[in-house]
Amino acid sequence: MRKLPFVAFGLVALILIGVWVLSLKTVGPSVSERIGTTRRDLATAKALLEAFKNDCGRFPTTREGMWALENSPKQLKPKWRGPYGDHEMLADSFGNLFRYESANPAKFKLLSPGADGIEGGEGDNQDLVVSS
Numbered sequence: 001m002r003k004l005p006f007v008a009f010g011l012v013a014l015i016l017i018g019v020w021v022l023s024l025k026t027v028g029p030s031v032s033e034r035i036g037t038t039r040r041d042l043a044t045a046k047a048l049l050e051a052f053k054n055d056c057g058r059f060p061t062t063r064e065g066m067w068a069l070e071n072s073p074k075q076l077k078p079k080w081r082g083p084y085g086d087h088e089m090l091a092d093s094f095g096n097l098f099r100y101e102s103a104n105p106a107k108f109k110l111l112s113p114g115a116d117g118i119e120g121g122e123g124d125n126q127d128l129v130v131s132s
Contacts, residue, residue: 031115031124034093038112041092042130045110048084049132055081058105059132065100066090066110092128107132 029037048069053059056079060068070087072080091097092112099119102108109131116125 029093034115035124035128037093038128041089042098042110042112042128045085045089045098046130046132048089049108049110052080052082052084053132055079059102059108060100061105062100062102066098 045066049059052069056076060066060073064073066085066089068076069082069084069089072082094112094115094117096113096117099111099113100108101111109129111119112128113119114121114125114127118125119127121127
């Protein structure tokens, strides 16, 4: 009969470990981890945009957007050496699409609207931006 408390303790421990493991899978990364991932993704996107510019002589237009990294704009087919990336790199770790702007062929701005998905904000909700 002395084994019963040990068996009960073992079962409770297994249940608690199972609940803990499930909570890790359902909670997902923290906001700060997602911000770090988004910063790394923006840096990667900047490098890919610069590779596009080195090959094509300019950054994608605002209209072409980040899609030009995956699919060659018709007028650039002879120079385009992509794909430079794929559609998975079009969104930040919060699920928001990156916002790409290019006012002229030599400059671009790439923005993640942050955790709340709205441009502007402070703290975890501040925009994350890279530019040329």
